[in-house]
Amino acid sequence: GNSVTQMEGPVTLSEEAFLTINCTYTATGYPSLFWYVQYPGEGLQLLLKATKADDKGSNKGFEATYRKETTSFHLEKGSVQVSDSAVYFCALSDRTGNQFYFGTGTSLTVIP
Amino acid sequence: EPEVTQTPSHQVTQMGQEVILRCVPISNHLYFYWYRQILGQKVEFLVSFYNNEISEKSEIFDDQFSVERPDGSNFTLKIRSTKLEDSAMYFCASPRTDTQYFGPGTRLTVL
Numbered sequence: 001g002n003s004v005t006q007m008e009g010p011v012t013l014s015e016e017a018f019l020t021i022n023c024t025y026t027a028t029g030y031p032s033l034f035w036y037v038q039y040p041g042e043g044l045q046l047l048l049k050a051t052k053a054d055d056k057g058s059n060k061g062f063e064a065t066y067r068k069e070t071t072s073f074h075l076e077k078g079s080v081q082v083s084d085s086a087v088y089f090c091a092l093s094d095r096t097g098n099q100f101y102f103g104t105g106t107s108l109t110v111i112p
Numbered sequence: 113e114p115e116v117t118q119t120p121s122h123q124v125t126q127m128g129q130e131v132i133l134r135c136v137p138i139s140n141h142l143y144f145y146w147y148r149q150i151l152g153q154k155v156e157f158l159v160s161f162y163n164n165e166i167s168e169k170s171e172i173f174d175d176q177f178s179v180e181r182p183d184g185s186n187f188t189l190k191i192r193s194t195k196l197e198d199s200a201m202y203f204c205a206s207p208r209t210d211t212q213y214f215g216p217g218t219r220l221t222v223l
Contacts, residue, residue, distance in 0.1 A: 046213065051210060089154075099168075
């Protein structure tokens with residue numbers, strides 16, 4: 001079956017630190033992979049996605065590369081800001097987007 | 113990003129009362145989803161709805177829940193007799209190609 005395993009938090013970093021949030025997946029077929037972000041008090045927003053192996057999704061300085069050999073989609077950012085404080089969810093879907101599976105979420109707090 | 117809207121943003125109700133949560137998905141979409149997120153926990157799939165019928169539902173989606181499409185653009189999630197453990201954020205989502213776009217959520221508080 002399909003599932004997503006995500007690094008547990010919470011994660012606390014100082015501003016300008018390097019961020020990695022690990023995500024691995026189990027899937028049948030060829031899923032699409034996503035990172036969603038949830039800012040305090042808000043809904044889920046699509047941060048980035050990748051649809052096939054070796055694709056790199058990027059947005060707002062965040063990056064994640066679809067690694068089929070390691071079944072991973074780790075989220076990285078070279079220099080985090082206080083405004084990046086949020087909960088980050090890794091997810092996968094089948095090709096239609098009709099079946100979505102979320103990780104448990106990783107809370108990130110960035111301190112000045 | 114395509115817009116999905118939800119109302120109300122916050123609903124407070126007494127245990128045992130009925131609540132109706134509303135969603136307006138991406139226009140002309142026939143598919144939409146409801147998810148639940150209990151405070152501090154993961155996002156859980158509740159139900160998918162396609163062309164006026166339930167397509168798939170999780171074990172959370174018991175007889176207390178129902179979904180409807182009362183008109184061409186609105187979808188609703190009804191909880192017939194709320195329980196304390198129904199307190200959560202409820203998100204609807206609308207797919208476009210392989211991506212789901214989420215509404216801002218309704219925070220349901222059951223007292």
